[in-house]
Structures are given as C-alpha cells and as structure tokens.
Amino acid sequence: MRIAVPNKGRLHEPTIDLLERAGLHVVDGADRKLYADTVDPDVSVLFARAADIPEYVADGAADLGVTGYDQVCEADVDVTDLLDLGYGQCRLVLAAPEEGDIETPFDLDGRTVATEFPTITRNYFEERNIDADIVEVTGATELTPHVDMADAIVDITSTGTTLKVNRLAIIDEVLKSSVRLVARPDVADDGKTEQIRMAFDSVIAAEGKRYLMMNVPESNLDAVREVIPGMGGPTVMDIAGSDKLAVHAVVDERDVFETINEVKREGASDILVTEIERLVE
Numbered sequence: 001m002r003i004a005v006p007n008k009g010r011l012h013e014p015t016i017d018l019l020e021r022a023g024l025h026v027v028d029g030a031d032r033k034l035y036a037d038t039v040d041p042d043v044s045v046l047f048a049r050a051a052d053i054p055e056y057v058a059d060g061a062a063d064l065g066v067t068g069y070d071q072v073c074e075a076d077v078d079v080t081d082l083l084d085l086g087y088g089q090c091r092l093v094l095a096a097p098e099e100g101d102i103e104t105p106f107d108l109d110g111r112t113v114a115t116e117f118p119t120i121t122r123n124y125f126e127e128r129n130i131d132a133d134i135v136e137v138t139g140a141t142e143l144t145p146h147v148d149m150a151d152a153i154v155d156i157t158s159t160g161t162t163l164k165v166n167r168l169a170i171i172d173e174v175l176k177s178s179v180r181l182v183a184r185p186d187v188a189d190d191g192k193t194e195q196i197r198m199a200f201d202s203v204i205a206a207e208g209k210r211y212l213m214m215n216v217p218e219s220n221l222d223a224v225r226e227v228i229p230g231m232g233g234p235t236v237m238d239i240a241g242s243d244k245l246a247v248h249a250v251v252d253e254r255d256v257f258e259t260i261n262e263v264k265r266e267g268a269s270d271i272l273v274t275e276i277e278r279l280v281e
C-alpha cells in the first residue's frame with residue numbers, strides 16, 4: 001500500500017507527524033527523496049505536491065493520499081474521501097477590492113476572476129449562471145486585482161491577513177477545506193486501508209485527551225466515580241497489599257484541572273496525568 005503525502009509546503013510537517021503518531025514511522029525519508037519505506041513493510045510513502053496527490057491516487061501511482069479537500073475538488077478525479085484529518089483548515093473565498101463596485105457574485109458577470117483553482121471557480125460561476133472569465137495563475141493571486149489582471153479572485157484564506165494586507169474583501173465563501181485521507185475507490189474497502197484509516201483516526205481521537213491515574217481508598221470509590229467525566233467510566237483495579245484502588249480514566253484536557261481538584265477532595269492520591277498517543281475506540 002503506498003500513501004502519497006505532501007513533499008513540502010505547510011502540509012508536509014503535520015502529515016509526517018501524523019504518520020509518526022499513527023505508528024507509521026517513515027524510514028530514511030531524506031529531503032528531496034521521492035519514495036520512502038515505513039516501519040510497516042506493507043506501507044510505503046510517495047512524496048508529491050499537494051495539488052498533484054488526488055491525480056496520483058486516481059491514476060494508481062499511490063493507493064492512498066493525504067491532501068487538502070480543496071485540491072481533491074480541484075482535481076475532479078474519482079477518489080473516496082475516507083477521513084477528515086482536521087488540520088489545514090481554510091476557506092476558498094471569492095474576494096474583490098474593498099473600495100470597488102463588486103458586492104455580490106452577480107456583479108462579476110462579464111468580468112474577470114483570477115485563481116489557482118480554475119475548476120472549482122468555473123463550477124461556482126456556472127452553477128449561478130454567471131458568465132465570468134477565469135484567469136488561471138500559479139501564485140500571488142491577491143495581487144491580480146491591483147494590476148488590472150482581474151476584477152476579483154478566488155483564493156485560500158485562513159486568518160484573513162493576506163486579504164486584509166491586499167485590501168480585498170470577501171464577497172462569498174466558495175468551499176470549506178481541511179486535510180483528508182483519500183483512497184482510490186478499488187482499495188477503499190481493503191483491509192490494509194481500514195487499518196491505516198483506523199490508525200489515523202485513533203491519533204485524532206487522542207488529541208485533546210489526557211490519561212488520569214490515581215489511587216483511591218475503596219470507601220471513596222463511588223464519590224470519585226461521580227466526579228470523573230471519563231469516557232465510558234473509569235477503569236478500577238486492585239492494588240496488591242493495599243486497601244486502595246487504582247483508578248484510571250481518559251479525560252478531556254480542558255477538564256483535567258477541575259477534575260484533579262475534585263478527586264483530591266474525595267480522597268484520591270498519587271495522581272498522574274499523561275498524554276495519550278492513540279485512542280482506538
């Protein structure tokens with residue numbers, strides 16, 4: 001099974017990090033290498049541009065791919081969206097100069113729109129019966145309205161800083177995006193694919209969770225149970241030679257502070273908090 005992952009850009013590092021945490025450590029993935037093995041002999045990695053990944057998966061150069069949903073839509077190929085990986089969150093928006101006369105998408109009838117996403121943009125205007133002229137650019141899209149190349153743009157925004165600096169206002173949201181795990185349809189139901197999807201899913205499930213361990217006098221167990229917001233209730237174990245019980249629970253990171261104070265009040269001691277790498281439900 002070969003997974004295509006971004007070779008550079010903002011999605012590269014978080015994707016390598018995700019592979020690591022999912023237990024698919026990349027072996028000898030030196031800079032500029034095209035392929036690398038992972039610790040799993042059945043899984044290798046292909047490094048490619050984020051924009052090329054959907055095509056590579058559809059064509060069979062890779063079986064699975066990790067890339068932005070915007071790139072999946074733009075490529076317009078037949079791949080199956082298996083899992084939202086949660087990072088790389090951004091929006092594709094239609095934007096025009098703040099001081100201009102464009103206030104709605106319909107003001108772009110007979111006008112020009114520059115974008116790195118011509119397919120998505122064309123579909124957007126066609127669905128609304130707006131006859132806009134699409135100009136494809138490969139970067140610095142935000143500049144085009146200021147050099148008379150376009151009347152508006154369709155581009156990515158997340159914090160909004162780039163639009164603001166370039167005095168552009170959002171007219172409409174075209175698409176919401178985040179990074180996805182995609183598969184070629186013929187391997188989407190494969191056992192190995194499911195293993196990889198589950199491994200990624202377990203990493204996402206563990207995010208923002210902590211593992212809480214403590215010792216509790218047997219007589220206080222019910223009171224401690226009451227205050228632990230853990231998933232599916234805590235695990236309770238006997239401690240040999242002690243009248244205390246070991247209580248373990250998975251708790252939301254934001255509840256840890258409050259929970260520790262409460263269980264201490266109910267007689268818990270030797271409290272340990274650890275990070276969770278993966279959580280398979």
Ligand SMILES: Nc1ncnc2c1ncn2[C@@H]1O[C@H](COP(=O)(O)OP(=O)(O)OP(=O)(O)O)[C@@H](O)[C@H]1O
Pocket residue numbers: 008009010011049050051067068069070071088089090156157158159177178
């Ligand atoms: N500002 C942003 N915030 C969040 N996600 C973003 C942002 N810009 C891009 N992305 C996501 O990351 C993907 C790849 O963008 P990135 O800029 O890393 O690649 P690239 O532009 O192909 O790389 P490069 O510019 O180095 O050639 C986009 O398709 C989108 O899904």
Ligand SMILES: O=P(O)(O)OC[C@H]1O[C@H](OP(=O)(O)OP(=O)(O)O)[C@H](O)[C@@H]1O
Pocket residue numbers: 010139140155156157158159160161162163
């Ligand atoms: O809303 P913001 O937080 O300002 O982000 C938006 C910017 O981020 C992306 O560019 P990137 O930084 O990837 O540079 P690039 O044009 O070289 O790809 C995108 O093309 C926008 O220009």
Ligand SMILES: [Mg+2]
Pocket residue numbers: 009
């Ligand atoms: Mg970019």
